Amino acid sequence: xxxxxxxxxxxxxxxxxxDEMSRPLxxxxxxxxxxxxxxxxTSETGSPVIGILGTGDFSRSLARRLVASGYQVVxxxxxPKRYAALFPEEAEVTSQMEAASQADLVFVAVLPEHHTTxxxxxxxxxxxxxxxxxxxxxxxxxxxxNAELLADLFPESYLVKGFNTISxxxxxxxxxxxxxxxxxxxxSSKAKSLVMQLCRRMGFIPVDMxxxxxxxxxxxxxxxxxxxxxxxxxxxxxxxxxxxxYNFIRDVLHPYVTAGKxxxxxxxxxxxxxxxxxxxxxxxxxxxxxxxxxAFLQLRWGTKYNRFPDWLDxxxxxRKQFGLCSFLCAVLHVIYSLCLPMRKSARFKLLSxxxxxxxxxxxxxxxxxxxxxxxxxxxxxxxALGLLSLLAIASLPSVANTVxxxxxxxxxxxxxYCALSMATLHxxxxxxxxxxxxSMYRFYLPPTFTLVLVLPxxxxxxxxxxxxxxxxxxxxxxxxGWEKSRHxxxxxxxxxxxxxxxxxxxx
Numbered sequence: 001x002x003x004x005x006x007x008x009x010x011x012x013x014x015x016x017x018x019d020e021m022s023r024p025l026x027x028x029x030x031x032x033x034x035x036x037x038x039x040x041x042t043s044e045t046g047s048p049v050i051g052i053l054g055t056g057d058f059s060r061s062l063a064r065r066l067v068a069s070g071y072q073v074v075x076x077x078x079x080p081k082r083y084a085a086l087f088p089e090e091a092e093v094t095s096q097m098e099a100a101s102q103a104d105l106v107f108v109a110v111l112p113e114h115h116t117t118x119x120x121x122x123x124x125x126x127x128x129x130x131x132x133x134x135x136x137x138x139x140x141x142x143x144x145x146n147a148e149l150l151a152d153l154f155p156e157s158y159l160v161k162g163f164n165t166i167s168x169x170x171x172x173x174x175x176x177x178x179x180x181x182x183x184x185x186x187x188s189s190k191a192k193s194l195v196m197q198l199c200r201r202m203g204f205i206p207v208d209m210x211x212x213x214x215x216x217x218x219x220x221x222x223x224x225x226x227x228x229x230x231x232x233x234x235x236x237x238x239x240x241x242x243x244x245x246y247n248f249i250r251d252v253l254h255p256y257v258t259a260g261k262x263x264x265x266x267x268x269x270x271x272x273x274x275x276x277x278x279x280x281x282x283x284x285x286x287x288x289x290x291x292x293x294x295a296f297l298q299l300r301w302g303t304k305y306n307r308f309p310d311w312l313d314x315x316x317x318x319r320k321q322f323g324l325c326s327f328l329c330a331v332l333h334v335i336y337s338l339c340l341p342m343r344k345s346a347r348f349k350l351l352s353x354x355x356x357x358x359x360x361x362x363x364x365x366x367x368x369x370x371x372x373x374x375x376x377x378x379x380x381x382x383x384a385l386g387l388l389s390l391l392a393i394a395s396l397p398s399v400a401n402t403v404x405x406x407x408x409x410x411x412x413x414x415x416x417y418c419a420l421s422m423a424t425l426h427x428x429x430x431x432x433x434x435x436x437x438x439s440m441y442r443f444y445l446p447p448t449f450t451l452v453l454v455l456p457x458x459x460x461x462x463x464x465x466x467x468x469x470x471x472x473x474x475x476x477x478x479x480x481g482w483e484k485s486r487h488x489x490x491x492x493x494x495x496x497x498x499x500x501x502x503x504x505x506x507x
Contacts, residue, residue: 050103050104050106050198051103052075055093061168061171064088065172065174066091076100077096100124101124108134112146128158135223136220145215146215162218166182182206184199232324243279244272247275248271251270251274281456284419284456294316296462298475298478305483323416377426417460420456420460424457427449431450431453434447435447
């Protein structure tokens with residue numbers, strides 16, 4: 001064979017290695033509807049041919065990512081001429097039957113309601129691995145899943161559910177953006193292993209979810225709207241509405257009803273600014289309530305092997321979200337506080353106070369107690385915000401993955417209780433002696449800070465109780481596996497008990 005003559009691929013389907021120097025840099029469209037023949041040199045030797053049934057956005061992005069990962073790609077379409085220009089040059093766009101016959105692994109990227117249009121490919125796809133990437137329009141709790149229905153249509157194929165949580169944008173931009181996890185499930189371990197290998201080569205992290213019966217859960221994942229945030233956000237909104245209305249009644253409505261004084265201008269800034277720290281402190285306290293409840297339950301049961309109630313289990317898994325909501329309210333409180341002197345109402349009040357002092361002949365308005373209260377109040381508040389910021393940063397996955405469990409526990413528990421203590425002290429300094437001032441009980445309602453302080457002080461006292469040596473020692477034993485109902489107690493031998501064994505409980 002003359003080396004100067006390029007070797008053309010055979011039309012019978014057998015591919016040979018072409019001369020690299022003779023391959024044109026710009027390839028023209030092939031005949032027959034824009035389909036392009038796969039060239040073996042475009043991928044690693046022994047790689048499976050990947051087929052894609054469907055020509056939507058996801059199919060095009062998937063084809064680009066597969067080609068970039070070194071795979072041979074063949075796309076099956078009912079109208080290949082129409083969509084050939086939308087796919088990369090390295091991918092072959094042909095009919096569905098031809099794509100199904102060439103591919104070793106096939107992605108089914110058509111809408112679930114169109115799965116029945118593929119039944120003509122049943123014999124061609126027999127014995128091959130099918131990957132269902134479809135999602136439903138709404139959460140399906142009863143089943144069956146789209147993957148299970150597709151498996152019924154192709155009983156001779158090996159079905160794998162996956163890639164439905166990956167968007168077309170993520171496939172185009174690469175796994176460096178967004179989540180890298182791809183959830184997979186299948187009744188065939190061999191087919192699942194093949195798809196897992198493909199995931200890794202594309203730069204994603206496969207997560208084995210078990211058998212195909214888990215496909216319903218996987219299909220519901222993209223349809224959830226912040227499931228772990230729903231309760232913390234609703235709790236934040238409820239507390240904000242409650243404290244805002246409470247402050248509105250005391251600070252705005254009371255002067256209007258009793259003295260006819262209109263101070264409704266306080267509603268946008270002052271009332272909100274008094275409400276935000278109240279919500280922040282209560283939400284921060286709610287982070288540590290479930291851990292304290294769990295500790296006392298373990299002490300009561302005398303074992304760590306009893307299951308917590310469902311409500312407590314749910315609460316424990318959402319502590320991070322509660323803490324971040326608290327951090328948001330604290331940051332907003334700081335911003336609102338910095339804006340207080342910028343208001344016209346604050347300037348008018350300052351001028352009025354200065355004019356009144358001049359009129360009354362007051363030369364020195366210095367009040368030592370008020371000065372110290374404000375200095376301490378601001379200093380402790382800054383420390384509380386600093387600790388809360390550290391907790392928020394440490395909860396980020398990119399930061400949490402760089403520390404070990406002991407370091408993470410120290411930050412979230414020890415420093416967390418320090419932040420709660422500082423925030424509680426900050427509120428106490430704000431209240432100072434006003435809790436004992438009868439004029440502060442407007443409409444017989446106590447000041448807001450007295451309501452807010454009840455829960456954090458209770459939790460801090462409970463934490464101090466757990467730090468008592470006798471309680472801390474027993475809790476440490478329980479968490480290391482000790483059980484109250486499964487231990488042996490020995491005593492020194494005496495006349496009545498020669499063998500030294502006083503009591504044996506259930507072992």
